[in-house]
Amino acid sequence: MNIRILTFSLVAATFLAACSGDKQESKEKEGVETVLPSQPNEVTVMPLTKRVFNHELVSNGKITAHDYADLYFRTQEVVAHVWVKNGERVRKGQKIAELDLFKLNNALAQNKNSLAQATLEMQDVLIGQGYAPDNLNAVPADILQLAKVKSGYEQSKAQYEAAQYDLERATLVAPFDGVVANLFEKEHNMPTSGEPFCRVINTGGMEVDFTVLESELPLIKAGEKVEITPYASAAGVRRGSISEINPLVDENGMVRVKARVDGGDKLFDGMNVRVSVKRSVGEQLVVPKTAVVLRSGKQVVFTLKDGKAMWNYVHTGLENMDEYTIIDELEEGMVVITTGNVNLAHEAPVKVVENKE
Structure with a gap:
């Protein structure tokens, strides 16, 4: 009884293996027919020649x-006027914004008055030393310097010039022709301390x-x-x-x-x-990018010989938007397959058609 069961099992296994083998062979045959169809692939070709190649990087x-300039206000005062906005084109010297000038004008007037008083005191010192105050060139340098120090003339002059400079910088102007950017401050508000009021860009x-x-x-x-x-x-x-x-x-x-x-x-x-x-870059062997396909990670170009596609490993060099230069393997005069090469195999039959472009 056990011998009969064993014999039956061996027969069944042999039958199943035969069926499986037939199916596998059928699938492999079907796969080959898919890769290598009975009808020749339609391809377009071009002769490989040397020509001037325009490399494109x-x-x-x-x-x-x-050229750009970040513009700052030197003093902290309320913004009185803003004459431009972001994206607006300005000319060199054109006004952009201005602070409230009351305190700055007042400070300049006070410093101007202090300078006038210091000038009179310096002249009194020179007269006391026996020199004419209206001819400072005739006064010795050490005597003139002594008179300026005693009268406070130099300090008053420096303060006046600083007040004058602050007043001039209270109005921002364009340093060159350009466009305004990063202007976010508003009138009647204090500008952010230490931040540029705006930027002028020379476009x-x-x-x-x-x-x-x-x-x-x-x-x-x-x-x-x-x-x-x-x-x-x-x-x-x-x-x-x-x-x-x-x-x-x-x-x-x-x-x-x-x-x-x-x-x-x-x-x-x-x-x-x-x-x-x-x-x-001078004359090179040049092929369209469509002529180069990848096989197992390597670059391949198919050439036409006796109605069949011939497999050639290549190395490409320079490239632009549409073309490669070929470094080796191919020779001038070969006929290169440019389209219809995606599913080609070595020595696959092909049919040459005209390029529709």
């Missing part, structure tokens, strides 16, 4: 104002600060033209030139670069932008 940057001289890889450093130089594209698309593309390259590589292998750009009314301090540096 792309980076992210931030706009900063090259005609903006800078963009960006980074490049250490390996890309030989491809840029001072004076090179750049294109600046703000992520706020309404600002449009702006053109500038590289103004400085910081001779230091940071721990991430990056180098900081600055470029000058005319901002007009469209670029704001702190704006995020895309920076593009274009430069011709």
